[in-house]
Amino acid sequence: MIDQLIEKIKKTKAPIVVGLDPMLEYVPKHIKTKAYARYGKTLEGAAEGIWQYNKKIIDAIYDLIPAVKPQIAMYEQFGIWGMQAYEKTISYCQKKGLIVIGDIKRGDIGSTSQAYATAHLGNVRIEDQEFSPFHEDFATVNPYLGIDGIKPFIDVCKKENKGLFILVKTSNPSSGDFQDQMLEDHRHLYELVGEKVAAWGMELMSGNYSDVGAVVGATYPEQGQALRKIMPKSYILVPGYGAQGGRGKDLIHFFNEDGLGAIVNSSRGIIAAYLQDSYSQYGPEHFEEASRAAVLAMISDINGALEAGI
Numbered sequence: 001m002i003d004q005l006i007e008k009i010k011k012t013k014a015p016i017v018v019g020l021d022p023m024l025e026y027v028p029k030h031i032k033t034k035a036y037a038r039y040g041k042t043l044e045g046a047a048e049g050i051w052q053y054n055k056k057i058i059d060a061i062y063d064l065i066p067a068v069k070p071q072i073a074m075y076e077q078f079g080i081w082g083m084q085a086y087e088k089t090i091s092y093c094q095k096k097g098l099i100v101i102g103d104i105k106r107g108d109i110g111s112t113s114q115a116y117a118t119a120h121l122g123n124v125r126i127e128d129q130e131f132s133p134f135h136e137d138f139a140t141v142n143p144y145l146g147i148d149g150i151k152p153f154i155d156v157c158k159k160e161n162k163g164l165f166i167l168v169k170t171s172n173p174s175s176g177d178f179q180d181q182m183l184e185d186h187r188h189l190y191e192l193v194g195e196k197v198a199a200w201g202m203e204l205m206s207g208n209y210s211d212v213g214a215v216v217g218a219t220y221p222e223q224g225q226a227l228r229k230i231m232p233k234s235y236i237l238v239p240g241y242g243a244q245g246g247r248g249k250d251l252i253h254f255f256n257e258d259g260l261g262a263i264v265n266s267s268r269g270i271i272a273a274y275l276q277d278s279y280s281q282y283g284p285e286h287f288e289e290a291s292r293a294a295v296l297a298m299i300s301d302i303n304g305a306l307e308a309g310i
């Protein structure tokens, strides 16, 4: 699957992924009014609102980008209707030719991880038929449970040609609480996890890169540089650009010398661009055009930094 992602990154010249993390407060009034008229001010009405909002944004940006990353919690808050909106969003994006990274951050004991992997990347058998419930192309995975929690995902990736991004050094302010702990051999815990990700990925090579990638936050550029060397064959998903403070110039060391190796995510910075001062001229009526302008600005910021830095 990583080869397909790389092909799309090369084609769009955009090493970016747009996070589809819809909050109800971002959905403009004209969309909410329609959704509530049909389904009431209910979980179902809210889920319809976020789905219509996503659809407009996808239509406005799909030609510019290789991939999207819907974050499942944003959908889950609207119950089963939210989960339907999650699946509809995935199907719609895939029909538009986008790679979908399901931001599910799962990981559990082996048997439970197996069920998560089946739900999101694999197929569930019901009597004599198989169904792929959420059919994302990649999923984010939490490695805290060790190899038991990861192996079922790796096995499904092998079988179904899918991919993973495993949390290594997250972007949040308290990510150091555990991840920066120094081990007896004077390595940080995130370095050990990076080494494991690199080793797990060797079984799933596709060209120069592995289907097993890593998540490293844009807010930790020095750690990103160190991890780039520890995991030379792992694609790095880099969240934390924009709303969390990451900028293009912080990101050059997340990339390899071939100009590949990283894909940078922005969620609020793109989908809620119309609420920012710099895009306020678009207004809620043209929110999707603000998102398109924000995507173009992000591509040019990152490519500009890469051209200047490599």
Ligand SMILES: O=C(O)c1cc(=O)[nH]c(=O)n1[C@@H]1O[C@H](COP(=O)(O)O)[C@@H](O)[C@H]1O
Binding pocket: 019, 021, 071, 103, 140, 169, 170, 171, 172, 215, 216, 217, 239, 240, 241, 242, 243, 244, 265, 266, 267, 268, 269
């Ligand atoms: O796995 C992730 O995507 C992720 C890991 C991480 O370390 N930090 C992080 O922000 N994320 C996700 O990336 C997105 C960031 O959103 P924005 O800050 O709005 O761009 C959210 O969906 C987060 O859940």
